[in-house]
Amino acid sequence: MANESCDIPGQGLRVPPSEVPDPAQDIATADDRGEVVLAGGCFWCTEAVYRQLAGVTEVLPGYAGGSADTANYEAVCSGRTRHAEAIRIRYEPARISFGQLLKVFMAVAHDPTQKDRQGNDVGPQYRSAIFPLDADQRYVAGAYLAQLEQAGIYAAPIATTIEDMDTFFVAESHHHDYAARNPGQPYIQYVSTPKVEKLRRYFADGLGEKIRG
Template sequence: MANQTCDVPGQGLRVPPGDVPDPAQDIATAHDRGELVLAGGCFWCTEAVYRQLAGVTEVLPGYAGGSADTANYQAVCSGRTRHAEAIRIRYEPDRISFGQLLKVFMAVAHDPTQKDRQGNDVGPQYRSAIFPLDADQRYVAGAYLAQLQEAGVYAGPIETTIEDMDTFFVAEEAHHDYAARNPGAPYIQYVSMPKVEKLRRYFPNL
């Protein structure tokens, strides 16, 4: 992953992250499976953000899309596989909802207006994508992307894709909880931690 300076405030937003609207549609607690898969650039960053949230019980970095034979860090970083660096989140639906997790994704975890990149991390492995695990997730995700696009809260079009979820391949152990274990790394200081700080500033209730 390339070194880069802190991403621009608001991550492509015209408004402060805290002003990003809540999803008009969400999954009822009784029907929420408590698991989702998101891809938003470097999984060190997205994992660091989601580990902060109350109600989230597990965050695992990994590779979504593509085949098992190339589901490893070296191959995925080449940009020649169909994988995206992603995270699998498990959570308690009675404490935090699918829609709230999507809002964090779109407001602070990454910039959904960038196509096949996040900052200086360039390639399809860094694409913005939601991998629904059931029909409810697909419906709510699609409705929320349309809602945000219509609201005009971003400076450019939303590039986030909704992709079929086949298999999630858990990443190598060295990448698990990477930000917490490597706080002095320049990438963590200048890219990952500003996202965590935005979460704490704009969504202290979460």
């Protein structure tokens, strides 16, 4: 992204990512809409993590939380548009649940204790946010953030916000599947790839059947 620097995936945790608890509340399969929008810094990185999960059928990078006229990469990078770099995940609830996707988000995909930044990527466009698409998602997300805060597993307070979802604007095509198409790019090597490796290392058991071979 704007600053090619190394952040440490999960650096806010006091415990290994595998010890992040499952959500005590989740959405029943029959009631799960199979779509979620999450923002956790660089969308190249979060997209790369979620593309590893079996049951996830589509991951699209984009912009959430702002208006259509400034929903483009150049404008969003200014930090003045109210958008967050985000991903829209579509998934099969019978194979992976909303709660499990949140667990990956809070344990591996980004550092939820950083406010308006991830590592040296600084600005509100890099904020940690969950954009619920219905009342069930809002309830489960709020309950899980409270559960994790109470567990005391982070070295600082959780900065993740729960924000209203109006429209998700799909990012320009050259951002799609960026990490897989550009494995030698320095930012991908030092920020994105370690997150993917951490997912595979710490969730080989707990989410093993859901990580693509």
